[in-house]
Amino acid sequence: MPHDVIMPALGMAQDSGLIVAWHKEPGEAVATGDVLFEVETDKATMEVEAQADGFLNRVRAQAGEEVPVGKVIAVIGDSAEEVTDTTPDETAPEDTSEDTSATAAIPDGTSVIMPALGMAQDSGLIVSWHKEPGAAVTATDILFEVETDKTTVEVEAGHDGYLAAILAEAGEEAPVGETIAVISAGKPAAPVRIGRAEAAGKAPSAEPRPPAPVAERPAPRPPAVPTGGRILASPKARRLALEQGLDLNRSLKRAIHSPTTPPTSKCCAPCPMKRRPPRRRPRGT
Numbered sequence: 001m002p003h004d005v006i007m008p009a010l011g012m013a014q015d016s017g018l019i020v021a022w023h024k025e026p027g028e029a030v031a032t033g034d035v036l037f038e039v040e041t042d043k044a045t046m047e048v049e050a051q052a053d054g055f056l057n058r059v060r061a062q063a064g065e066e067v068p069v070g071k072v073i074a075v076i077g078d079s080a081e082e083v084t085d086t087t088p089d090e091t092a093p094e095d096t097s098e099d100t101s102a103t104a105a106i107p108d109g110t111s112v113i114m115p116a117l118g119m120a121q122d123s124g125l126i127v128s129w130h131k132e133p134g135a136a137v138t139a140t141d142i143l144f145e146v147e148t149d150k151t152t153v154e155v156e157a158g159h160d161g162y163l164a165a166i167l168a169e170a171g172e173e174a175p176v177g178e179t180i181a182v183i184s185a186g187k188p189a190a191p192v193r194i195g196r197a198e199a200a201g202k203a204p205s206a207e208p209r210p211p212a213p214v215a216e217r218p219a220p221r222p223p224a225v226p227t228g229g230r231i232l233a234s235p236k237a238r239r240l241a242l243e244q245g246l247d248l249n250r251s252l253k254r255a256i257h258s259p260t261t262p263p264t265s266k267c268c269a270p271c272p273m274k275r276r277p278p279r280r281r282p283r284g285t
Contacts, residue, residue: 003052005036005074006176007067009116017041018066019073024056027080036074044234051122055080069116070177106192106199107164109184112143114174115155121148125173126180130154131163133191137183144181159183165192167199 007017020038024030036050058075061067114124127145131137143157157163164184168174172195182192241248 002057002078003054003076004072004122005050005076006122007039007061007069007071007073008048009069009176016066016068019061019063020045021063022059023047024050026056026059028056029080030054030056030076050076052076054078068177070113070175105190106167107182107184107188107190109161109164109182110159111179112157112159112181112183114146114168114176114178114180116176117146117148117153118150121176123173123175124148126168126170127152128170129166131157133163133166133193134188135163136187137161137163157183161185162187163191164188165194167192167194167196169193169195172196 017039018041020040022037023035024037030036030050031053032050034050035047036056038045038047040046054076055078056074057077057080059073061071061073067073117124124146125148127147129144130142131144137143137157138160139156139158141157142154143163145152145154147153161183162185163181165182165188166180167182168178168180174180174196178196180196238248
């Protein structure tokens with residue numbers, strides 16, 4: 001079964017990523033865990049691994065292109081033959097025969113998208129909504145709960161205003177980056193609540209905002225010593241290291257293997273007792 005390769009979210013404030021390079025050619029076999037491509041954000045450059053076994057097909061974004069988070073950029077198929085592209089052509093003319101009444105019914109505002117809570121996540125299951133359509137919300141209010149294959153997280157609204165529309169019901173699974181709600185600045189006259197099937201192709205004409213901050217975050221993992229002799233660092237860090245004449249590889253290894261606590265002066269092993277010579281008492285006493 002073909003597996004879509006999407007642009008991952010490497011940070012909560014990221015809404016797009018720049019493809020630095022592809023490590024696999026179209027038609028080449030890939031395995032789960034193979035480095036597929038490199039993506040650069042404003043903070044770091046990361047290598048993204050393949051999440052399925054198969055053959056790389058339908059590469060839709062080349063090196064040097066900036067792609068929104070959640071957009072499909074390639075397909076891992078079952079054979080080396082080119083997979084038929086099932087994604088609608090963005091340049092194709094819209095079907096004017098379709099009823100646009102539902103589109104007009106969706107209020108304008110800031111789009112709330114399905115956030116990416118992990119590198120391997122391509123969709124999320126909406127567990128429940130904590131606000132009803134038309135309710136006032138603040139940036140720190142819990143808006144909804146989303147479940148992945150690893151955890152369930154409460155997602156904050158991230159914006160002040162009113163919940164003008166809910167475009168995905170509880171129990172529905174939405175791809176990362178898809179608009180699932182709309183927050184308007186003013187109180188909506190007719191709040192909307194529909195499912196994904198009805199809202200497909202009828203997203204509001206608003207600029208998508210970055211993924212909303214989550215209430216809990218996984219603990220950071222300690223840095224690992226690179227095995228390929230290459231350090232993944234942001235362009236700014238590389239430039240500063242070059243100006244200072246620093247070797248990032250050597251500095252990272254020294255920082256990892258150096259002790260984290262200063263040595264104490266106390267000895268762990270018990271010291272042997274030294275026997276003192278007997279004290280001589282003066283004569284005549």
